[in-house]
Amino acid sequence: MRQPPGEESGLCRESGLTLLMDQSRPGRVGASLPELDVPPQELPPDDLLRRDLPLPEVSEPEVVRYFTRLSQMNFSVDTNFYPLGSCTMKYNPKWHDDVAAMPGMADIHPLQPEETVQGSLELMYRLQRYICEIAGLAESSLSTLAGAQGELAGVLMMRAYHLDRGDRQRKVILIPDSAHGTNPASAAMGGFSVVSIPSTAQGDMDLEALSSAASPEVAGLMITLPSTLGLFDRHIREICQIVHRCGGLVYGDGANMNALLGKVTLGALGFDIVHLNLHKTFSTPHGGGGPGAGPVCVAQHLAQFLPAPVVEEFRSTDERCYRFATPEQSIGLAGAFHGNFGVLLRAYCYIRSMGKAGLRQASEDAVLNANYLLSRLRDVYHLPYDRRCMHEVVFSARNQKAGGVRALDIAKRLLDFGIHPPTMYFPLTVEEALMIEPTETESKETLDYFIDVMRQVAKEAQEKPEVLKLAPHHTPVSRLDEAKAARQPDLRWRNRKG
Ligand SMILES: *Cc1c(COP(=O)(O)O)cnc(C)c1O
Secondary structure, three states: OOOOOOHHHOHHHHOOOOOHHHHOOOOOOOOOOOOOOOOOOOOOOHHHOOOOOOOOOOOHHHHHHHHHHHHHOOOOOOOOEOOEOOOOOOOOOHHHHHHHHOHHHHOOOOOOOHHHOHHHHHHHHHHHHHHHHHHOOOEEEOOOOOHHHHHHHHHHHHHHHHHHOOOOOOOEEEEEOOOOOHHHHHHHHOOOEEEEEOEOOOOOEOHHHHHHHOOOOEEEEEEEOOOOOOOOOOOHHHHHHHHHHOOOEEEEEEOOHHHOOOOOOHHHHOOOEEEEOHHHHOOOOOOOOOOOOOOEEEOHHHHHHOOEOEEEEEEEOOEEEEEEEOOOOOOOEOOOOOOOHHHHHHHHHHHHHHHHHHHHHHHHHHHHHHHHHHHHHOOOOEOOOOOOOOOOEEEEOHHHHHOOOOHHHHHHHHHHOOEOOOEEOOOOOOOOEEEEOOOOOOOHHHHHHHHHHHHHHHHHHHHOHHHHHOOOOOOOOOOOOHHHHHHOOOOOOOOOOO
């Protein structure tokens, strides 16, 4: 196993970066400007000019090294194993970025006449069809810009659907207690109150609790499948039936579609509305807030409510043409224009290059990888739901907590071994949760390395917990006061001398 560099080697301190400003030497320049070949211009009035502009005076190699090293201080999918559960941090093929950067794709404008962008519209139309096929639903809109916005659109469609039927008393949305935080937030933003449905000890939804909550006040249920516990709810058909029987709709948070591609469609199980996270499952580099795409797919009885615009196909003198359209009773525009085209494009590339069999294989491998971790780590980390998982596995650091080590300490220690921490303390229903999603793009060697590290960390938790409490030891900065870093970020260099 690769060892983290020894503390005594001082590597930690050496990797600290000398700020560019502190490298500054008077008169040193990093660029040579050509001779002036235009008439010199007057400077702006004196009171607009700064007397002193403390910019670093450095050479070009110093600048290049500074920014290159700065970029290497980050964890990224391109540099490190990144098993951040629920986020599907898989490797994204670089040629998707090349396609997105092609002038015909990157330089078009949303206000350009539609006849000049027929190719892009056709691509969006085809993508709408593909994601409908993947979700097993009738129609879709690509305009929503993130998973959470897809959820909000879904909730507003539920509202529009019930109001359209004169069904005004439906003010409640049911959400399982393991749900992603965006679900109750979206329901509340849509004007609904939320009733939480507990899970059973096996990690499925409690059917009795669901049945007693299912009333004529219920607008619908929002549920993630597989759940955020990484489990496929074994009663999912029954759950959909219970909700439908009381007149509600079933919303599927499809952010976890990485487990199900080509295996099962949510539509066939009884879902009415589903959003997909294209930036997760369908291969767009993401993190740090975007860009994303969370298109929504709906069953036929909800198609007229879809967010605008949608792309439709029509015939003009025997030729297939494409245009933006607004569904009849649309909930409205989801954003300024038609969605994040660059993300849609990458998803299209991914779906076309993988093909049906490839997508299916990706999900099978994602599930296999997660179960491999489950079976190799279950003797050292507590497994709250002892059954086969889907694309991610949720452990608990409960055993380690007894000895004073928390999930946070384990996560921090992983950084010393070049591994991005898993998702922690989520789902909220699992004590000291460590939610691990290896994805299908990792090799067995990487998974074995992770297993070795996790086992060593568990051993350290028993034998020398102080190593974990103070971790990370080998990163450019060690443990931060995260509350302070968020509330009083220190982002700007200040000239402390003057
Ligand atoms: C990521 C995620 C979301 C939210 O998606 P964003 O694109 O970040 O808004 C919702 N639900 C689940 C289960 C997720 O994993």
